[in-house]
Amino acid sequence: MEDNVFDIIADLYDITSPLKEDISFWLNMAEEYGDPILELGCGTGRILIPLAEKGYNVVGLDISKSMLNILKSKVDNLPNRVREKIEIVRGDFREFKIDREFSIVFSAYSTLYSATTQEEQLSTIRNAYKHLKEHGVLITAQFNPDIKRIAENARFMTLDFSYQDPNGELIITRTSQTQYYPIEQTLKSIQVYDLKEQRKPLERYNIELNLRYIYPSEMRLMLAHCNFEIVDEFGDYNLSPLKDKSPNMIFVARKRQS
Ligand SMILES: C[S@@+](CC[C@H](N)C(=O)[O-])C[C@H]1O[C@@H](n2cnc3c(N)ncnc32)[C@H](O)[C@@H]1O
Known part of the structure; x- marks a missing residue:
């Protein structure tokens, strides 16, 4: 399985x-909506672990070996009652194909946009459908394209x-420049991470993050096309309605019978 940008920045992910x-x-x-729950692109377990701590059975799927290694080491240190709720799958x-059906399949933090063509996004949604129980829900949360x-498109690198760190021994800065490609609805973010640890030379990591953003009307169509019925749309995590200026675009969609 190919490496992705998250393999390069996995060690910095939880801090940044x-x-x-x-x-x-x-x-x-x-x-x-209940469990079992499948997270697409679970990363280092930022959401997966709190879900398991509350007693839900979760499966985390991710393509990045380095992100999953961090998740695995966190899971190893959890109490047994939490650890046994978590299954990790690289894919x-x-x-993907997991031999199980879920009550919820979800993608958080704009992870669906990591599929960088419309066809790849549709195939992700179709896969979610195949892994849902009857009446199960797909929930996707991502930024609402601005x-x-x-x-405007960024003309300069800007400091993000x-x-x-609390001891003042490590300083991490990120600068980036984002270019938008409106016809493809993609963006390319050139990001430079600089790490300065006391008494060590500067370390620099350059990554190129490519995403395909989706507009609300297209998302509605994609979900309908994949046989989902939308039950809720939110514009932020406080469940405000989705509006022009909403920071996020969150859809809760129920599986229709095929
Ligand atoms: C923005 S991070 C989100 C991680 C985690 N869900 C969170 O909210 O902190 C996106 C994650 O999706 C994973 N990812 C990207 N493309 C993927 C793919 N095609 N299949 C599985 N995982 C993927 C990355 O490796 C990364 O861990």
């Missing part, structure tokens, strides 16, 4: 992706963040 506001959303979805969500940013 501190999103927490969605965890209670996913716990609420689990409470509403590609565009073409037309203004797409129209600078992180300093």
Whole structure:
């Protein structure tokens, strides 16, 4: 299985992706729709582990060996009652097969956009469908494309963040420049991570993150095309309605019978 950009930045992921506001959303979805739950692109277990800690049976699928190695080492340190709730599978969500049916299949944090063509996104949604129980739900959460940013396109590298660990021994900065390609609905983000540890030379990692963003109307059509019925649409993790300026685009879609 090919390496992806997350293999390069896996060690930095938990430090530099501190999103927490969605965890209670996913716990609420689990409470509403039940388990077992399959996460597509589970990464280092940011959401998978809190779900298992609440007692839900979860399967995490990811293509990146390095992200999964971090997840595995976290799981090894969990109490038995939590560890036994988690199964980890290395695979590609565009073409996976797991011999089980789930109550929820979900993708968080714009992970569906990692499938960089419409056909790959459709095949991911079709695969989710095949792995759902009767009346099971697919839940996908991603950023709502911002037309203004797409129209402007970044002309310069800009500083995204600078992180300093509590002892002041490590500083990580990320600068990036994002180019949008409106016809394909793709973006290319050139990201440079600089790591400076005291008494060590600077380390630099360059990655190119490619995503295909989806507009709400296209998402509705894609879900209908794959035989889903939309039961909810939200614009953020507080369940606000999806609007023009909503930061996120979250769909809850129920499997129709084939
Ligand atoms: C933005 S991260 C999200 C990780 C985690 N879900 C979270 O919310 O922190 C996207 C994850 O999707 C995984 N991924 C990207 N393309 C994939 C594919 N085709 N199949 C499976 N996993 C994939 C990456 O390796 C990465 O771990």
